[in-house]
Amino acid sequence: MSDTRTDDRSKFGEGVNATVLGADEIILNMGPQHPSTHGVLRVKLKLDGERVVGSECIIGYLHRGVEKIAEHRSYQQFAPYVDRMDYVAAVSNGLGYCEAIEKLLGAEAPPRARVVRTILTELQRIASHLLWLGTHALDIGALTPVFYCFREREEILKIFEKYCGARLTTHAFRIGGLQYETYDGFEQDVKRFCEDFDKKVDEYETLLTENRIWVGRTKGVGILSAEDAIALAVTGPVLRASGIKWDIRKAAPYAAYDQYEFDIPTRQTGDTYDRYVVRMEEMRQSRRICLQAIENIPAGPIMARIGKVLKPPPGEVYHAIEAPKGELGYYVVSDGTTQPYRVRVRPPSFINLQAFDKMARGSLVADVVAIIGTIDIVLGEVDR
């Protein structure tokens, strides 16, 4: 029987249904209603005692047909919908969409808008990572970090609220630039947050980084090698934790990222602990970007002159940004009318989740919770 198991592991994406159950194997359903699946994700696990020998993710419970809706809305009308995909990083979704349409139009947002976009997107990255850290630690059994994380996340959401009136589904950007000027005191708010934030990250790290239970629950769990990561097109912090130094902000700079200095943190093992370390460092780097950007926001208009009715010339574009979860791509096809002919979203959560099977095989049931957490999925984006 052990033979069939090793054979099983060598295959990618073989569902749990694909093999016959052995005498001491059982099927266990996790979810769709399970607190650690972060939404409505159902995972079917094939277990040999405590060990996972196969898994299948069953998704789609939150499918709303976002791509179909896009074909029936004008370019501007669709912008608020993208916020509802990765709803814990709505600003990043909006940035990707607006820039994709700008590329399609052959337009560009003015420098001031690009810098403000960069600041808000980096704040959003911090907020998204904080939510990940809090819930991930909670899943594994560390109850304290979530309170600390939400304390700082609240500060960021307050900045969003002051800027555009919304906390989660912000619709902060418009195609061509920004709708709103920054409010009075925006710079001070961001600066105050950033100046304190480094110490706050230290605080989280004192709770976790050398905590024996945390290390025991995460080191060596859910290992993903660099080759597998590339074969499965995993992106974002998960890819970087596997040792590949790749970040779209550096590889193909968008917004105003080419103006700022920041590092791309990487680790080598590709386990849950490494992904934790990478995301912690990313928060510090985001803070660094914000501090540089806030010092020098250029004056000038915030909106490009693109007209009120958008009719991009026929053609297509693929634009990708580095969202908190990985490569968020928009493939937009225009037929020259006011509505997109096709909008395809390349969702990082969906594609990273596919690597779950690879990470989970051979681990214990209790580790499955850690692995789901470490991929950092949002089901709104997985299912669209």
Next chain:
Amino acid sequence: MANDPSEKDPNVKPPESPAAGAAAPPKPAAAAAAPPKPPAAPPKEAPPKPVPLDNELVQRLKARFGDAIREATLDRKQAIVLVAAAQLREIARYCRDDEKFDMLADLTAVDWPKREKRFDVVLNLYSFPKNERLRLKAHAGENEPVPSVCEVWPVANWLERECYDMFGIVFEGHPDLKRILLPDEWQGYPLRKDYDILKQDTDWVRENLGIESGQ
């Protein structure tokens, strides 16, 4: 109570009226929004449009695969190569091994119902060593299977399932081709252009959710 609004009114109005009357220099917020028009509103550049592409990569592809490389274009500075669907897997493997496009970033489809072969299967590739993107496209008819690229890039597994789910394109050689986002028993392929936005599988909804469809 009645006095409060009347007292407030004079306080509130003054800051507004100059801005509306445009007599005094308006507040910076209003100023930044419109007046300082950029000196030369960027003269309308020629609208972006696809142009034929003939670089070294395309030449190498043509030398290797001949007629299977149908067309190469550059659209918004992005390279697009249209290939024959039958040879998609070989071309994909060549792109991965020889041209170092080691990541399949995305795989999707576009429906053009009026065309003879209605579907575009679109593969967005990325090369880590070259930091370059390439888009492969293949045309496929309604009941025409497309070779699966799962063995070239394992990530294609879920992406092809989604494509099948939404468009009904069959990928030949896929290890487990079934619906992924919609329920297994669902009838119809929602992202096809002839699938109306209000349409849904009312029978499925009635049987499984016990409600009459709202539309």
